[in-house]
Amino acid sequence: MNKRKKKLYCVIMAGGKGTRFWPLSRTSRPKQMLNIIGNQSMLQMTVDRLRKLSFVEDIFIVAGADLKKQIVSNIEGVAPENIIIEPSGKNTAPCIGLAALHLKTVDEDPVMGIFPADHLIIGHRKFSKTVNTALRLANLDGGIVTIGIVPTAPVTGYGYIQYNKERPVKGFDAYCVKTFAEKPTVEVAKRFLKSGDFLWNSGMFVWKASTILEAIREYMHELYESLSHIERTIGKRTYKSTLFREWDLIQPESVDYGVLERTKNIFVVKADFQWSDVGSWNAYYEVSHRNRDGNVIKGDSIIVDGKNNLVHSNGRLTAMIGVDDLVVINTDDATLIVSRDRVEDVKEVVKRLHKSGRTDIL
Amino acid sequence: MNKRKKKLYCVIMAGGKGTRFWPLSRTSRPKQMLNIIGNQSMLQMTVDRLRKLSFVEDIFIVAGADLKKQIVSNIEGVAPENIIIEPSGKNTAPCIGLAALHLKTVDEDPVMGIFPADHLIIGHRKFSKTVNTALRLANLDGGIVTIGIVPTAPVTGYGYIQYNKERPVKGFDAYCVKTFAEKPTVEVAKRFLKSGDFLWNSGMFVWKASTILEAIREYMHELYESLSHIERTIGKRTYKSTLFREWDLIQPESVDYGVLERTKNIFVVKADFQWSDVGSWNAYYEVSHRNRDGNVIKGDSIIVDGKNNLVHSNGRLTAMIGVDDLVVINTDDATLIVSRDRVEDVKEVVKRLHKSGRTDIL
Numbered sequence: 103m104n105k106r107k108k109k110l111y112c113v114i115m116a117g118g119k120g121t122r123f124w125p126l127s128r129t130s131r132p133k134q135m136l137n138i139i140g141n142q143s144m145l146q147m148t149v150d151r152l153r154k155l156s157f158v159e160d161i162f163i164v165a166g167a168d169l170k171k172q173i174v175s176n177i178e179g180v181a182p183e184n185i186i187i188e189p190s191g192k193n194t195a196p197c198i199g200l201a202a203l204h205l206k207t208v209d210e211d212p213v214m215g216i217f218p219a220d221h222l223i224i225g226h227r228k229f230s231k232t233v234n235t236a237l238r239l240a241n242l243d244g245g246i247v248t249i250g251i252v253p254t255a256p257v258t259g260y261g262y263i264q265y266n267k268e269r270p271v272k273g274f275d276a277y278c279v280k281t282f283a284e285k286p287t288v289e290v291a292k293r294f295l296k297s298g299d300f301l302w303n304s305g306m307f308v309w310k311a312s313t314i315l316e317a318i319r320e321y322m323h324e325l326y327e328s329l330s331h332i333e334r335t336i337g338k339r340t341y342k343s344t345l346f347r348e349w350d351l352i353q354p355e356s357v358d359y360g361v362l363e364r365t366k367n368i369f370v371v372k373a374d375f376q377w378s379d380v381g382s383w384n385a386y387y388e389v390s391h392r393n394r395d396g397n398v399i400k401g402d403s404i405i406v407d408g409k410n411n412l413v414h415s416n417g418r419l420t421a422m423i424g425v426d427d428l429v430v431i432n433t434d435d436a437t438l439i440v441s442r443d444r445v446e447d448v449k450e451v452v453k454r455l456h457k458s459g460r461t462d463i464l
Numbered sequence: 465m466n467k468r469k470k471k472l473y474c475v476i477m478a479g480g481k482g483t484r485f486w487p488l489s490r491t492s493r494p495k496q497m498l499n500i501i502g503n504q505s506m507l508q509m510t511v512d513r514l515r516k517l518s519f520v521e522d523i524f525i526v527a528g529a530d531l532k533k534q535i536v537s538n539i540e541g542v543a544p545e546n547i548i549i550e551p552s553g554k555n556t557a558p559c560i561g562l563a564a565l566h567l568k569t570v571d572e573d574p575v576m577g578i579f580p581a582d583h584l585i586i587g588h589r590k591f592s593k594t595v596n597t598a599l600r601l602a603n604l605d606g607g608i609v610t611i612g613i614v615p616t617a618p619v620t621g622y623g624y625i626q627y628n629k630e631r632p633v634k635g636f637d638a639y640c641v642k643t644f645a646e647k648p649t650v651e652v653a654k655r656f657l658k659s660g661d662f663l664w665n666s667g668m669f670v671w672k673a674s675t676i677l678e679a680i681r682e683y684m685h686e687l688y689e690s691l692s693h694i695e696r697t698i699g700k701r702t703y704k705s706t707l708f709r710e711w712d713l714i715q716p717e718s719v720d721y722g723v724l725e726r727t728k729n730i731f732v733v734k735a736d737f738q739w740s741d742v743g744s745w746n747a748y749y750e751v752s753h754r755n756r757d758g759n760v761i762k763g764d765s766i767i768v769d770g771k772n773n774l775v776h777s778n779g780r781l782t783a784m785i786g787v788d789d790l791v792v793i794n795t796d797d798a799t800l801i802v803s804r805d806r807v808e809d810v811k812e813v814v815k816r817l818h819k820s821g822r823t824d825i826l
Contacts, residue, residue: 125783404813407806419798419825421487421813424806428787432799436781437792439801444769444786451766451783463781 109159110237110308111212112152113201114180116145116165116173116219117191121452122382122445125436126414129464134219135172138386138414144220149179151223152215155230157237159212162204163219164188164197189349194305195360196325196352199318200345202311203333213240214314216307216357218379222389225375232373235274236308239369244313248279248362250301250370251377256291259381261303261358264294265370279368282358301370303358304377314361321364328352383429383445387412401432410442436463471521472599472670473574474514475563476542478507478527478535478581479553483814484744484807487798488776491826496581497534500748500776506582511541513585514577517592519599521574524566525581526550526559551711556667557722558687558714561680562707564673565695575602576676578669578719580741584751587737594735597636598670601731606675608724610641612663612732613739618653621743623665623720626656627732641730644720663732665720666739676723683726690714745791745807749774763794772804798825 120133127133134145142150145163152158164186165173174182186204188197198216205212215233223229236247250263261284265277282303286294294300319326328348335341362368378389390398390412397405401415406423413420415432422430429445431438440448455464482495489495496507504512507525514520524546527535536544548566550559560578567574577595585591598609612625623646627639644665648656656662681688690710697703724730740751752760752774759767763777768785775782777794784792791807793800802810817826 125781404816406809406813406816415799418796419487419822420801421798422801423809423813424803425790425801428801430799430801434780436783437777437794437799439782439784439787439790439792441786447768447785451768451785454766454768460781 109213110155110157110215110233111159111205111209111311112161112215112217113198113205114145114148114152114161114163114217114219115194115197116163116169117188117197118218118220119191120220122448123386124448124452125433125438125463126416126431129461130168130172132169133380135169135176139222139380139389143176144222144380145173146177146179148217148219148221149177151226151229152217153179154226155233157234160184160208162186162201164201165219166191187345189346191354192349192352193354194357195318195322195355196328196349198307198314198357199322199325199329200332202315203329203336205311206315206333207336212311213237214309214311216305218305220380221305222378222380223375224377228373228375232275232371232375233306233308235276236306236371239271239274239276239371240308240310240313244310244316246313246317246362246365246368247276247308248368248370249304249306249308249373251304252372252374253295253300253302256288256295257302258285258288258291259385260379261285262291262294262300263303263370264297264300265372267299271369274369274371276369276371279362279370282363301372302377304373305379307357314357317361317365322355322360325352325355325360383412383431383440383448384442387429387442412442471575472517472519472595473521473567473571473576473673474523474579475548475560475567475576476507476510476514476523476525476579476581477556477559478525478531479550479559480580480582481553482582484810485748486810486814487795487800487825488778488793491823492530492534494531495742497531497538501584501742501751505538506584506742507535508539508541510579510581510583511539513588513591514579515541516588517595519596522546522570524548524563526563528553549707551708553716554711554714555716556719557680557684557717558690558711560669560676560719561687561691562694564677565691565698567673568677568695569698574673575599576671576673578667580667582742583667584740584742585737586739590735590737594733594737595668595670597638598668598733601633601636601638601733602670602672602675606672606678608675608679608727608730609638609670610724610730610732611666611668611670611735613666614734614736615657615662615664618650618657619664620647620650620653621747622741623647624653624656624662625665625732626659626662627734629661633731636731636733638731638733641724641732644725663734664739666735667741669719676719679723679727684717684722687714687717687722745774745793745802745810746804749791749804774804 120127123133135143162184167187240247264280266280269278335344396410398412403413403415403420408422409426412429420432427442429440482489485495526548529549602609626642628642631640697706758772760774765775765777765782770784771788774791789804791802
């Protein structure tokens with residue numbers, strides 16, 4: 103084993119489409135490329151957040167081929183050769199497996215941290231401490247380490263991790279994982295919160311590349327087969343054709359379902375920085391600054407007698423009178439008006455537009 | 465008196481700004497120039513409606529100078545020399561007085577019909593019969609003739625005319641007027657409807673030019689003075705300067721308040737064609753074709769689980785999810801979203817925009 107102190111290789115998963123952020127997000131401009139929060143794209147914010155960690159060795163991004171150009175020209179802090187192309191979206195397990203293969207070519211026994219490209223994190227010191235803890239833990243016995251956020255509300259939109267109170271990891275703010283729970287109903291979420299041993303599954307993970315590949319070999323045999331074929335061609339002329347051919351055969355699967363829920367000996371590091379997956383317009387509303395009427399306003403807008411609205415107005419005036427609890431997203435060619443309790447249905451509209459061939463606004 | 469059968473000179477009042485139809489209506493494109501109903505502008509529809517009346521001699525339009533060019537290029541059926549320029553909006557009495565002066569130069573003792581440029585009328589045969597009745601009545605003893613619509617609902621947005629049931633005009637479907645009532649509360653409007661002797665004041669009038677000028681002389685002395693100065697310069701080089709100078713001195717006043725409410729011996733012709741002053745987005749909603757969800761949709765729009773909305777989408781897609789009873793007007797540079805029970809406040813937004821110097825979208 104390398105004498106040098108183990109460092110972290112970050113893998114940012116930037117393959118999402120973010121259709122729930124239509125009409126701001128488009129096929130060619132997915133959520134992670136938007137600066138909906140602050141003045142930078144969410145991907146750039148993620149890169150910057152990781153760059154600031156002293157123990158980070160390098161940063162990689164996994165994304166679709168169509169995004170590579172945009173990332174190279176717009177994202178600072180990641181070398182073009184560190185962008186790993188994913189032929190299509192196959193959920194997180196194949197994406198992470200592919201990244202693991204590439205990391206093995208740059209270091210002997212690399213530890214990788216998996217970070218979604220489009221999450222909001224506030225509280226850098228806590229974030230740094232958490233990831234560092236996860237890194238140290240991952241180096242210990244090749245553990246599989248998840249990061250769980252101390253929940254602040256009975257949110258139904260997140261998966262939860264239950265940890266074993268009786269099995270803390272000595273010397274770490276971490277526990278052995280008992281179970282993973284899918285998105286709960288509001289009653290179940292309340293119970294989770296009350297119990298005190300449930301954390302939000304942040305989708306951030308830290309492990310050795312060898313550890314996760316071994317787990318894939320054990321629980322996702324077909325994926326492992328494809329990855330092995332791909333691995334043999336890395337750095338060779340046949341890489342691209344092999345990758346695309348094998349990728350076509352791969353079944354989409356999340357790493358949570360494909361690996362984590364089947365494995366024993368998983369750890370969770372307890373984190374209490376402010377975190378949101380910003381998974382919908384409503385989640386975006388919740389994490390944004392509201393004025394005294396509870397309105398979140400970006401761009402040119404007048405609201406008369408309106409409360410708790412989210413308004414994005416790009417390049418035009420949006421005037422609202424006597425309306426509450428709406429999300430209004432005004433772009434050059436499309437305007438969305440949705441009740442705040444129906445934001446999950448934005449995907450439905452996008453599906454409908456796909457069906458009717460409205461690529462002009464997708 | 466001329467032996468030839470008396471014909472009607474129509475005067476279309478096109479001086480309105482229609483700010484309640486913002487953002488579709490703008491300073492340079494007021495309501496009467498919009499084709500919000502059907503495929504023609506409301507002014508063109510008004511011209512066409514009058515052109516079809518066999519007893520119409522000619523049609524004049526009174527409008528602001530800024531609109532003349534647009535009217536000449538866009539409106540068919542009115543000679544450019546028949547456009548009477550109103551230096552500024554001074555309500556209906558000065559406008560009608562000015563038109564009367566001009567009509568006196570083209571006929572010996574003309575009968576004029578006053579028609580707002582932006583009302584909706586459905587039922588041409590009934591309309592024709594009504595106006596013809598009013599014309600015949602106006603020729604009789606120089607009467608002042610109003611047109612009253614049989615009300616179909618206790619509308620609070622209209623003025624009402626109470627007629628004297630005991631004093632029908634023999635041989636005409638008309639009555640002597642008892643009183644004019646301002647816009648009522650909903651309770652009062654219900655009482656009006658129940659009483660059976662109240663009609664909506666349509667703002668359409670028929671009288672001889674000499675009759676109305678004589679009434680202005682009697683009840684609006686200052687206006688009459690100014691009109692007399694203007695009259696002496698018609699056809700002369702000094703007309704324009706005199707008009708603008710006198711117009712500045714004129715106090716704005718409606719013909720209803722300035723003349724009709726002070727005069728005895730007024731008639732009302734009872735009309736039962738479908739009529740609306742289309743005075744707000746909600747009035748527009750009421751007269752429009754609704755789909756089975758009660759939505760009125762013009763332009764490119766998707767509504768998911770939404771009822772009783774009015775949507776105008778010009779050149780972009782408007783997508784709505786889970787919202788009811790909204791008016792959504794989407795234009796190139798401004799979007800309005802207003803609860804249907806708050807459409808009267810659109811003027812307020814326009815006022816605010818004026819105050820803050822937003823001429824770019826006014």
